Amino acid sequence: MKPYSDDDLLPISALQHLLFCERQAALIHIEQAWAENLYTVEGELLHARAHSESAESRPGRRKEFGMPVRSLALGLTGRVDAVEYRDDGSIMIVEYKRGRPKKNASDTVQLCAQAICLEEMTDKMIAEGALYYGKNKRRLKVAFDSDLRKLTEETAARLHELIASGTTPAARYAREKCERCSLKGICLPRKLSERKRVDLYLERMIASVNGEAQ
Numbered sequence: 001m002k003p004y005s006d007d008d009l010l011p012i013s014a015l016q017h018l019l020f021c022e023r024q025a026a027l028i029h030i031e032q033a034w035a036e037n038l039y040t041v042e043g044e045l046l047h048a049r050a051h052s053e054s055a056e057s058r059p060g061r062r063k064e065f066g067m068p069v070r071s072l073a074l075g076l077t078g079r080v081d082a083v084e085y086r087d088d089g090s091i092m093i094v095e096y097k098r099g100r101p102k103k104n105a106s107d108t109v110q111l112c113a114q115a116i117c118l119e120e121m122t123d124k125m126i127a128e129g130a131l132y133y134g135k136n137k138r139r140l141k142v143a144f145d146s147d148l149r150k151l152t153e154e155t156a157a158r159l160h161e162l163i164a165s166g167t168t169p170a171a172r173y174a175r176e177k178c179e180r181c182s183l184k185g186i187c188l189p190r191k192l193s194e195r196k197r198v199d200l201y202l203e204r205m206i207a208s209v210n211g212e213a214q
Contacts, residue, residue, distance in 0.1 A: 004075030010159060012069075012078030012113045015152070018159050019106035024183055025159065026168035033186050061086045069117035074156040080114045093118060093129040100135045105151060107131050108142050112152040115144050 010029065017025040027033040062085045070077040082094040095111050108131070115126040130139040142148070173189040181187065 003072040004160075005072070008075045008160070009070060009072075009077040010075060010156075010163060012076045012110055012117070014159055015076075015113055015155050016106040016110045018155060018162065019104055019109060021177060021181070022162060023169045023171060023187060023189075024181060026162060027183055027187060029163055030166060030168055033183060067118075069114060069121060071113070071117040071120045073120060074113060074116060074153065075160055076113055076117060076156055078114065078117070080118065083118065091118070091122070091124060091126050093126065094132055094139070095129070096132045096134070098134045100133050101131070101140055105148075108148060109152045109155050111142055112144050112148050113156065116149070116152065 014025055014029050017028055064083045064085075065081065067080045067083050068077070069080055080093050081096045084092040084094065086092070093111065093114055095107070095114065097107060101107070111129045111131060115129055118124075119126055126144060128141055128143050130141050132139050171187055171189040178184055178187075178189045
């Protein structure tokens with residue numbers, strides 16, 4: 001696969017938006033729409049605290065915060081919340097999240113993308129990372145195995161395809177996701193989904209009438 005150029009780079013965070021909802025990803029990264037809610041503000045505050053220091057040293061490891069990374073292979077760029085360099089030569093990356101572990105792979109894919117970016121920049125293999133969740137204040141270790149790497153590469157490719165298309169997918173209301181989304185007032189998933197059902201009903205009625213008239 002041909003490497004991307006610097007002009008093609010997309011934010012690593014967009015992978016999470018895509019896996020959560022393709023329409024959300026398109027609204028943010030194609031239409032440049034954004035809105036805050038409690039969850040986004042809490043997340044930004046947590047990242048701000050993580051990036052408030054540039055470095056930290058403890059016995060056996062050194063940690064750097066807010067490190068900028070990029071990958072021309074994935075066409076992605078962003079920042080790693082924390083990079084831990086250990087005395088044994090290994091590297092671990094840590095991403096801070098405000099909530100709890102998610103049911104989908106959005107957090108692990110984002111973390112894996114950060115690792116692939118750093119591997120490309122340092123020419124060193126990174127075997128694992130960790131997600132630190134603010135609600136339970138615990139680290140969840142993530143192994144960067146072949147399956148996760150493949151999913152991350154496929155998601156990055158799909159993200160580039162979506163952005164290149166310039167098309168925002170139609171709204172589909174899903175209560176669990178839509179009610180927590182900061183873009184609910186912009187997306188209007190319930191209203192647009194209801195309108196689509198009405199349009200489909202009218203199309204079926206017209207087709208039925210036309211069929212009986214023939």
